[in-house]
Amino acid sequence: MMPKRRAGAWVYVVLVGVVGASLFPLYWSFVISTRDNSAIGETSPLLLPGGHLFENIRRVFDTVDFWLAIGNSLIVAVTVMVSNVVLASLAGFAFARLRFPGRNSLFLFVVGSAMVPAQLGVIPLYLVVGDFGWYGKLEAVIVPALVSAFSVFWMRQACEGAVASELVDAATVDGASVVRTFWHVALPAIRPQAAVLAMLTFMATWNDYFWPLVVLDPNETPTVQVVLSQLASGYYTDYALMLTGATLGVLPVIALFLVLGRYIVRGILKGAVHG
Secondary structure (H helix, E strand, O other): OOOOOOOOHHHHHHHHHHHHHHHHHHHHHHHHHOOOHHHHHOOOOOOOOOOOHHHHHHHHHHHOOHHHHHHHHHHHHHHHHHHHHHHHHHHHHHHHHOOOOOHHHHHHHHHHHOOOOHHHHHHHHHHHHHHOOOOOOOHHHHHHHOOOHHHHHHHHHHHHHHOOHHHHHHHHHOOOOHHHHHHHHHHHHOHHHHHHHHHHHHHHHHOOOHHHHHHOOOOOOOOHHHHHHHHHOOOOOOHHHHHHHHHHHHHHHHHHHHHHHHHHHHHHHHHHHHO
């Protein structure tokens, strides 16, 4: 049995430095959101919160319809997150552990589609959205993102590494259907990877700005990123107002990370042990 190696002090110093560098921009945004706009002109960075937080929050909600934007972004992000996890898990299990004609060719096609720049599909997708009458509706940003090539690839690799083919074969011999085999054999094994995919998908959808700006009405169906751009527009930029909106906009992402954090850490540790 190999002896356990203890991390040296320099490892903790590096980790603390990385965590501090990662969290400082978020903390500084929070500090500015608690002060008035003159704080931006300070020569040295302000490190302590002020007393203008609730005033700035009130100004955000008075300037833009932030409640509507948060509601729209939550509907879009949660729907896309759930659909990607469910559909990609099913597809990944099929590509990894089921045998059917054209499996490898179809998987290569799915992976190859991820190499096509998204900008090339903007005009055709915009025309399709118009034909369906979805312009200005949330369906325009939800349906095209229901599943992605990355999600399928991610869950396929998860099934390859976590779902033993012997267990799938044993379930098949016992008479279990494909759906039952997936539910009772594959899903418990890939739960950490599914949590990571849920987090990544939610973040990407929540932070998406370009496509909602193209197909949604910024007054009737805005998303958080669109209203944040409205806070930053104009001849004079109110940084306290803008960073207050940014701080409010990141709270759902932090909340989701706290909920899924234990699954994400479990998946990272599991991969490290297997590695």
